[in-house]
Amino acid sequence: xxxxxxxxxxxxxxxxxxxxxxxxxxxxxxxxxxxxxxxxxxxxxxxxxxxxxxxxxxxxxxxxxxxxxxxxxxxxxxxxxxxxxxxxxxxxxxxxxxxxxxxxxxxxxxxxxxxxxxxxxxxxxxxxxxxxxxxxxxxxxxxxxxxxxxxxxxxxxxxxxxxxxxxxxxxxxxxxxxxxxxxxxxxxxxxxxxxxxxxxxxxxxxxxxxxxxxxxxxxxxxxxxxxxxxxxxxxxxxxxxxxxxxxxxxxxxxxxxxxxxxxxxxxxxxxxxxxxxxxxxxxxxxxxxxxxxxxxxxxxxxxxxxxxxxxxxxxxxxxxxxxxxxxxxxxxxxxxxxxxxxxxxxxxxxxxxxxxxxxxxxxxxxxxxxxxxxxxxxxxxxxxxxxxxxxxxxxxxxxxxxxxxxxxxxxxxxxxxxxxxxxxxxxxxxxxxxxxxxxxxxxxxxxxxxxxxxxxxxxxxxxxxxxxxxxxxxxxxxxxxxxxxxxxxxxxxxxxxxxxxxxxxxxxxxxxxxxxxxxxxxxxxxxxxxxxxxxxxxxxxxxxxxxxxxxxxxxxxxxxxxxxxxxxxxxxxxxxxxxxxxxxxxxxxxxxxxxxxxxxxxxxxxxx
Numbered sequence: 001x002x003x004x005x006x007x008x009x010x011x012x013x014x015x016x017x018x019x020x021x022x023x024x025x026x027x028x029x030x031x032x033x034x035x036x037x038x039x040x041x042x043x044x045x046x047x048x049x050x051x052x053x054x055x056x057x058x059x060x061x062x063x064x065x066x067x068x069x070x071x072x073x074x075x076x077x078x079x080x081x082x083x084x085x086x087x088x089x090x091x092x093x094x095x096x097x098x099x100x101x102x103x104x105x106x107x108x109x110x111x112x113x114x115x116x117x118x119x120x121x122x123x124x125x126x127x128x129x130x131x132x133x134x135x136x137x138x139x140x141x142x143x144x145x146x147x148x149x150x151x152x153x154x155x156x157x158x159x160x161x162x163x164x165x166x167x168x169x170x171x172x173x174x175x176x177x178x179x180x181x182x183x184x185x186x187x188x189x190x191x192x193x194x195x196x197x198x199x200x201x202x203x204x205x206x207x208x209x210x211x212x213x214x215x216x217x218x219x220x221x222x223x224x225x226x227x228x229x230x231x232x233x234x235x236x237x238x239x240x241x242x243x244x245x246x247x248x249x250x251x252x253x254x255x256x257x258x259x260x261x262x263x264x265x266x267x268x269x270x271x272x273x274x275x276x277x278x279x280x281x282x283x284x285x286x287x288x289x290x291x292x293x294x295x296x297x298x299x300x301x302x303x304x305x306x307x308x309x310x311x312x313x314x315x316x317x318x319x320x321x322x323x324x325x326x327x328x329x330x331x332x333x334x335x336x337x338x339x340x341x342x343x344x345x346x347x348x349x350x351x352x353x354x355x356x357x358x359x360x361x362x363x364x365x366x367x368x369x370x371x372x373x374x375x376x377x378x379x380x381x382x383x384x385x386x387x388x389x390x391x392x393x394x395x396x397x398x399x400x401x402x403x404x405x406x407x408x409x410x411x412x413x414x415x416x417x418x419x420x421x422x423x424x425x426x427x428x429x430x431x432x433x434x435x436x437x438x439x440x441x442x443x444x445x446x447x448x449x450x451x452x453x454x455x456x457x458x459x460x461x462x463x464x465x466x467x468x469x470x471x472x473x474x475x476x477x478x479x480x481x482x483x484x485x486x487x488x489x490x491x492x493x494x495x496x497x498x499x500x501x502x503x504x505x506x507x508x509x510x511x512x513x514x515x516x517x518x519x520x521x522x523x524x525x526x527x528x529x530x531x532x533x534x535x536x537x538x539x540x541x542x543x544x545x546x547x548x549x550x551x552x553x554x555x556x557x558x559x560x561x562x563x564x565x566x567x568x569x570x571x572x573x574x575x576x577x578x579x580x581x582x583x584x585x586x587x588x589x590x591x592x593x594x595x596x597x598x599x600x601x602x603x604x605x606x607x608x
Contacts, residue, residue, distance in 0.1 A: 027167045027174050027207065029226060032250040033288055034174075042288055043174070043253065044346055045072035045112060046296020049121070050100040051081055052323055053299045053333070055093060056573035058100055060360070061297055061333050062107045067359045068328060068339055069346030072174065073104055074255075074292045077115035077162070079154055080129040080305075084401070086150075089157050098161040105165075105172035112255075112292060114177040115158050115204075116195070117151050122262050122319045124305045125469035125479055130401040133480055140476055141182070143191050148198075155202045163203030175207040177255070178225060183216025184472075192222045211255035214241055221245050228255035230294075232280055235287035254284065256294040259338060260326030264309070264317040266443065269564040269604035271326040274341035281342060285349040293342075298323035300331060300569055303555045304402035304548075307471030308426075316426060316442045318467040320565045321557025322603055331569050331601060332536050334362045363572065365536035371582055371595045373527035375512035379406060379463055379502070380434070382510055382524065386498035392483035393499055395466055400501035403548075404585075405482055407462040408498040413453035417490035419460070420448035425481045426467035427546075429522055429587050433459055436520055439588065442467070451489070460494070462487070463522055465587065507550050507583050523590045526583045534575040538567040539582075540596040542607070545589025551575065551582055561589070566602040 025037055033040040046065055053061055065073055081095050091097060104111050118141060119127035132138055138146040165171030178195045192210070199208060211228040212220035214237065221227040227245040229238050233254065242252050259277050261270040284291050301323050308318040324331040328339035339359075347356060383406060387398055392407055421428060426442040432451060440446040466481040487494045512526055539549060541559040549556045554574045559565065582595065 024170055025167050029207065029249075029251055032252075034251045034253075034290060040288070042285065042349070043072045043110070043112070043290035043292065044070050044285065044349075045074050045110075045290070045292035046070045046328070047074045047256075047292060047294045048297050049075055049295075049299060050097055051078060051094055051303075051305070052301060053297070054571050054573040055096065055099075057333060057571065059103050059107065061329065062104055062109055063357070063360055064329055064333060064335065064339075065109060065296060066107060067357045068296075068335075068343045069350060069356055070109070070296065072110040072112060072292070073296070074112040074114060074294075075100070076119040076121055076123075076127065076180075077113065077158055078119060078121075078123060078127045079117045080124060080127055082158065083129055083154050085129075085399075086131050087153075091161055098165065101162065101165050101171070101173060109172065110167075111165075111173045112175050112177070113162060113173050114180065115155065115162065116177060116180040117154060118180050120180060120472050121307070122301065122323065123307045123471055124402070126307065126471040126476060128476070130396060130469070131399070133396050134399075141185055141191070143188070143194060148194060152198055152202075155198050159202035159204055163205070166204070166206040168206045173206070175209050175226075176204045177228075178208050178210055179220070181212050181216070181220060181230065182210070183212040183218070183220025187219035189222055192220070196222065196225065209253070209255075217241055217245055226251070226253065228253040230254065230256035232258055232277070235283055235289055238284070238289055239287070252287075252289040254289060254291045257281075257284070257291045258294055259328065259342075262298075262319060262323065262325055263564055263603070264319045265560050266562045266606070267317075267564065268606065269326075271604075274338040277338075278341050278345050282345045282348070285346065293328070295323070295325045295327045297329035297333060298325035298327050298331065299333075300557055302557050304466070304468070304558075306468040306558070308468040309472055310470050310475055311473050315445065316467075316470075318426065318443070321559070322565045322569065322601070324601070324603055331603075332363055332365065332571070335359055363536050365538070365599045367599045368529065368531065368535070368537050368597045371527050371529045371539075371597065373525035373582070373584065373593050373595065375514050375526040377510055377512040377524050379522040379524075382502060383500040384503065386500055388498055390495050390497070392487060392497050394484050395481040395501070398499060398501055402466055403504050404463060404465050404502040406500040406502065407464065407483055407487075408459060408500070409487075409494050409496055410457055410459050411453070411489060411494060412456075413458035414455040415490075416450065416452040418448045419451045420488045421462065421483055422447070422485035422487070423483075424464065425484055427465040427587075429463040431459075431461040431463070431521070434461075434521070436522075463587065504555075504585075508553050508581060510583075521590055522585070522587045524583060524585045525593065526581065527595075529580050529582065531575060531577055531580060534572045534577060536572045537570045537575075538598045538601050539570060540567055540598050540602070542566045542602070542605075543589070544584070544592050544595075545586050547584055547586035547588075549582065549584050552580055561607040563606040564604050566605045566607070567598060569601060
């Protein structure tokens, strides 16, 4: 009996000790400031997105954040990465968000978590998985039951990973964001309340907040949650807005403070001098307002995950792969002049005797010489089994989420006329009997071209690239890809289609020939190169056309000669001493065999 009492006492004491460890810190809302362990606390935060950084470099980027004076990092959680197919979840490798948060804790950083199913973020479909569009009647960002059920299932899986890492459970997650700039989209308070309940039911039982730009706080906020404000605002504006929607109280948080902007294909590279923003940052911190810089470090959008903008006033605008953002850390993770200027401002507002860590040395980068691609296979050589249908099917119809798909049909030749694609999404290379005759580009409102067909039976092929689903605005529900309606020749509807989704999951195992290859067709090329030391480098693709690049099986992103991005960043973490492999799929400039390398990027050069 005595022994049992001792065992029970040990269990109770162990439980109490464990709870004490889990509840090591408190984080609450004060009337004018956040209170960390009962003391005023200003979050000096910067946004980092785990999938835009090689996992091997997460810790290095966080150490750079500390060196600039940040005490917190913010990140979205991306639904389409974690549930790529319905009911199939992935939190491994570069998707291991829990490990990302734990590394931040090891590095002495707090985290603001943004797990809303909608992220925007210049990200494919705003973070929604493509397969939602196959759920008949499903309406994103609404109370529609199918959406709420999918949302519930997903957020529960996310909570299994992240709810234990909240500060009230002994972790380093200070706050969790509900929805994301919903005021831009609508003002349905019942929907927002459903979001809040879903988060709490899943296990996010700490501090919740909403964020919206100044003009939309009214629409995107619900009572009981802290209203954070997005934008580059004066301290008095921030405080007035928060007090208006938070019972006359603070604390005050700018959830997205923009030190620059993103880029899209065919337009200039966006840069903003640090001097334009240092006084604004200084004034916010002097007023005790917490700030999250969007972005502190952008990184690279890989694996076909770039989004696009589109509305009735502007053309379709797919974003580039580089997410450099002219941020304090450049695309490779090195300190910029903006980093140094912001560090100086932040240091003025830290507690006395606080000494910032030394700035880590810049990562070495180098020109590693020209890479010659000696093997090739055309698009026709990688086709699998055809899916046949009377009319063209979309990517979604064939459960083909991203990348490329070939459409093929036969018609009678010996005539000329206009080949027209009704709602091509987004870029098409047109072939007649295997010969390339032109391209069509959604950005330029192109949907047809004049074609002279030879006599006899003629094969028409259309190689379509999904350039990224819309991530912002009213067209989220009009995001299917491929040939989404019909194809006509001289107003005659073409029927009898074969469709071939191009599988790029096993890019390294593609069978290729060592001959030079045709310069007339979309083509994959592969080459090897040797390294004595793995260092950052940049592939110079100015002489190439339009396509994608892989290194050692890792997708590095897209390139396009129209710019402004003319190079592709190769992180040292994905290179190795000895033999390395590069694969390039070029849609349009198929006569190239050599890829020069540079020790710095070209992000601001427009081409043709």
